[in-house]
Amino acid sequence: MTGLQSRQLALGIDGGGTKTVATLAVVTDAENFHVVGRGTAGASNLNAVGLDAAAVELQRAVELAFQSAGAEPHTVSVFCMGMAGAGRSAEQHAWTEWAVEKRFAEEVVVVTDAETVLAAGTPAGTGVALIAGTGSLAFGKGADGTQTRAGGWGYLLGDEGSGYQLAIAAIKAILRAVDGRGPETVLQSRFLKALNLNAPEELIGFLYQDPGDRGRIARLSGLVFEAAMDEDAVARSIVDQGAQELSELVLAVAQRLHFKADAYALALTGGILLHQRDYRVSLLERLAEQQLAPATIECVEDPSLGAVRIAVRLLG
Template structure:
């Protein structure tokens, strides 16, 4: 592949999907995003979380997303001037080096930035990157950056140690409530009937082979979250408690970062993304309300496509990164 002037690539790879945007950028006119670049191609594939699906599958999905972005732009694949890859599970040097080796082998770009998937959420909300990014999709985490450029994160420990407030943990709590109700150890709940019907089974015991059939079943489990929200909306007390705890957990992450980064003196920009926050506005409002009750004022920005922030970083439009 030959280098192509003005092309930049942004990739957002999470626990459920990988999104790649190809843009043509005017590097001599760094004003705002709309005047500086034009998105010309978009590609999408499966999860590229290396911890969730492994490197082989993650790299395959990265390849697919990039190829589809170039196809969408009706261009042959070439080496782009700059690329930013924001990947869940790639926050450590060992993962980033493996990703860099892949990028070198496929001659992806002349200038590569590899980061985890939280930072672009901040830059999708504002090119200065100041505020708190809150992600609640398959997994969850929060990342904050203050005016001094100090950064800190909270959560993001994965499904075994954390992911509180995520689609996965909401669904897992619902499944645990179902088996406790089935045993008689917990209160009855509509979740029992609704989840069994959804999965096409007639007894809770059938959950065992379904949930253990695939060792990488986080995505499947997380996909049950909309049903839990639906049951909670009908007034089921067990489901309502699960959702309330999830919003409390997310608010706690944000509050922790606001305190740690000294961002309590004025309203804080809160950029939210992930399927749970984007598709459940009442839940998102609950998170903001709990923050307000604890004295944290926020200005909320919904970020349906955080890949936009990777283009800001790839183009060098951000000042704080």
């Protein structure tokens, strides 16, 4: 792209446990930008795949963003990295060091992936962001800059309401039914068919053959939503419990920041929140029941735009 090298450029990253998206933008003024390139690569959550593997995917996404803009990679004005698994200063420092060493930008800032969702989905960058995909997390920011979060404790200790936990709850329900400790459910036949298994006992081998690939398990949550739509009582109960858990994450953050009903913005992202409309509706109904319905709701398809927005504000 002619003249791109001489323009003020910002790079934004949405680095997750499934994929990494890099967005390259020309800054037009203190608040606005124009996207000129995008690149997508694999997972870059360093806690899940390690720093070296994550860095390879991140660099690939950046190079593809420049390539789609018709330019060679070069140093930009500011680089905002919204990274899953970067909630602690140690991870943020590791990413900052890497980006500085690679000379991606004159200025580098590392934030969590939840912060970029909030920046992308709320007008002023304040309110509550809720992520529910493979994992789950709520993050909030008040007008005075106060930040807080709930959830995000990982698949062993949390991730309530996420695709992974819905799928695990379904498999547990199937095995309880096999034992005679729980009601029968269509989930058994549907899970076995989807996984090409012959008996419920084979679900154990499926779960343990690659326990690190939680996305593979989380994708089975689609079968739970389908069964719930078909009025399977067990599946319906699992989905209802998941929506309740997600509402509690939002409530915890909103109450800590002293948000009032109809007076805060809610940004939603993650595979199951974006693609399961009834799940979103159920979540919002629960918030209304607790007298904490949001004033605005935005589904964020591309959190990397939030990273660019943070970068542009730094330049401003």
